[in-house]
Amino acid sequence: MAMLGASVIIACRSEKRALEAIARMKSDFQREKEQKTEGATQTDDISVEFMKLDLSSLGSTKELTDQFIDSGRQLNTLICNARIAFHPLEYTEDGNETMFQVNYLSQLLLTFHLLPVMKRSGDDSRVILVSSHGHNFHSTPFTVDKIQGKQHNADNFPRFKYYGNSKLYQILQMYFMNRRLADSNVCVVSTSWIGRHRSNTRISRYFMDDLGLENSKSKSPVEGAECTLNAAINPALKGVRDVYYQDCKPKNTHDDARNKDIQESVLEYSLSRLNDFITDDIRNEWKTK
């Protein structure tokens, strides 16, 4: 995206690792420029910056949005990609089950606050929620009162299902947001890919085996990112909303993800958990009508 001329912000929790990654990107870019790789010659340098964001803290998430809004910048594309996978039962400083907050709730808070900027940023603004095939493997029957996993303890917490739940919430988010953004320039889509990440840990291997995907082809991080990049920058996808792409192709979402009652109940519950970090305007705009 930076090679195409976008100003890119990496919002993450480790400044050190972000700066190292940015230095690698800049040196890769200069090398590609020398080699005259297609697309690498359009700009002198790439613009990639770090901003601090810890999604396990609603305070940190709100701070990032305040900082971004104060900077007066435009925002055309918001990619919600961060996740924590198969985490044991733990609660954040805000009292939320960790995967619920990191993978979904904080990213929803980010989106709520940044949407007004996106609405003012041209005619093609996109929110990309990077979900997973794992959303199909959520807890069933799904009920909002089990979101925090309080009925479990550390020994019997089904981390795999709760990871699936967190990925389900992102797809529910796509639907409940688009319902309210239909007349706006902001479109929300969701992405995923099938294939083991080469850098994956044993726990992720267990995950792929569990899904019966043990023989699926490994993907490099770049191959894994392809679907999300396509959703973010492909001009042909301008104005497209409510699509879940798997490996760049539209794919059906789970029946529960398309269930409007579940979508709205998760939104209502999420608003209650974000109460101290949102304004009355946000509450009124997003409350169930």
Ligand SMILES: NC(=O)c1ccc[n+]([C@@H]2O[C@H](COP(=O)([O-])OP(=O)(O)OC[C@H]3O[C@@H](n4cnc5c(N)ncnc54)[C@H](OP(=O)(O)O)[C@@H]3O)[C@@H](O)[C@H]2O)c1
């Ligand atoms: N890998 C796959 O096979 C696969 C398949 C389908 C979909 N996906 C989806 O693709 C996305 C990226 O997957 P990935 O495999 O690249 O994941 P990953 O290797 O586990 O990386 C996740 C990223 O999230 C960040 N993160 C975790 N907790 C955070 C927090 N509290 N605050 C801010 N950032 C935090 C991590 O930062 P740190 O470096 O600081 O830990 C890391 O950079 C995920 O949403 C995943 O569900 C992955």
